[in-house]
Amino acid sequence: MxxxxxxxxxxxxxxxxxxxxxxxxxxxxxxxxxxxxxxxxxxxWSTEHATKVQIRLADKIYATYSLKLQREVHVPGKLGDTVINIANGKARFAQSPCQGQYCVHQAWLSLAGQAAICLPNQVSLELLGENKPYDSLNY
Amino acid sequence: MKITQIQTTVEDHHIAKLAAIAIALHMVEAVIPSPIPGVKPGLANIVTLYVLYEYGFAATAWVSILRVFASSLLLGQFLSPTFALSLSGAVLSLAALWLAQHLPKKWFGPITLSILAAFAHIGGQLLLVRLWLIPHAGVAYLIPVFATAALGFGLMNGIITAKLISNKQKKSV
Structure with a gap:
């Protein structure tokens, strides 16, 4: 049946x-x-290589650097200093005082439009390309 | 002692039954792990769409909103960001369905409505994420992934709904 x-x-x-x-x-x-x-x-999902990195702290733009020059940036976040490395056209979270360490695990970013965010420490970085208009970043 | 009894209509019973099915599908989906967080098939939308064809828009809105509220209560997410995302998605996809139901029936079937609703759903959610949860331009990076999922699952749900409706019509003939 x-x-x-x-x-x-x-x-x-x-x-x-x-x-x-x-x-x-x-x-x-x-x-x-x-x-x-x-x-x-x-x-x-552009494959254009980024030329600049913009670092944000809370709701403000903390700094914008060229990716060409090697640099180590210390950003004083809510929990402590976040260390961001810039070298050879790439940028990364090198050290972060946050729990999850998601931002650090994203490792080196090099393409325009890529971004890494550390919510606990309220620090984020976004890679900018040549073509991306500045205004569209402000919300 | 006076017992107040709420008068219910046959329509109410239909809505309650269909909302229960939608809630059950929502629950099933909640325990299925997803490879990408946030990407879900949206099986409950099959019920939403089916109701639109069988009972009209008002019943659809009821079923959809009841489903969002009841599911979030059952999952313990009421008034949490997850609930807000769910609600914003449901409201936007209802709006899309409200507009799309006026499309000529001869040319546009459940598949069209399903895909449109899926896009509206993810659009509403991404808007809320961008405005409230993660106010950062980096959210744009995720849009293509979610759009692909919306298209795929919208298509799948649309075909299932079309099948359900044609089965129902066959039975009633």
Whole structure:
């Protein structure tokens, strides 16, 4: 009895192909969606190398440095000093007084638009490319 | 002693039943681990969409909002950021459905509505994250990942809903 039911169920599943559920508008929207997602990847996941790093402390911009010059920055956060290294076009959290150490584990960042955030100490860094307009960063 | 009894209609019972199914799906989803935090299939939206087709927009809004409140109470997330995210997603996707239900039925089916609702859902959540939880431009980096998930799961849920509706129609004929 069980088997019979299962067979009937499977038959019912097969009776309509998945394509039968798509109306012309659905296909159109799906195509637009796929293109849109590709565009988003292109737009937001740039592979452009960054030229500057912007460091934020709480809700203020703490400093902006060029990535070309080697530097060690000490940022006085809520919990203590966060140490940020800049060298060879890259930047990283080298030391942080926070619990999770997520920011430190992000290691070296080098592409424009990449960012590392340390929420406990309220310090963040974002890499800026040549093309990125300054204004869009302010919220 | 006087016992006050709340008068309920058949419609109320339908809404309660459907909301219960949506809550159950939400619970199932809550225990499935996700490879990327925040990316979930949104199975409860299948119910939302099904209700829109079978009972109209008002019932949909009820089911969706009831689901958000009841699920957050059950999971112990009421009034937490998770709850706020869930609510903002639900409200925005309801808004999208409200607009999209006027699209010509001949051309646009449940798959369209599902994808639009999924995008609105993630749009509402990302907006809230950006404005309130993580006010930082770095959030933009995550948008493509979430958009891909919205498209994929929106499509999947749409196909499931289309199937449910066509099964129902077959049965009633």
């Amino acid at each position: 069980r088997m019979l039911n299962l067979q009937r169920y499977l038959k019912r599943l097969q009776c309509k192909r998945i394509s039968a559920y798509f109306l012309p508008g659905d296909v159109m929207l799906l195509a637009i969606g796929v293109l849109g997602v590709f565009y988003l990847f292109q737009l937001l």
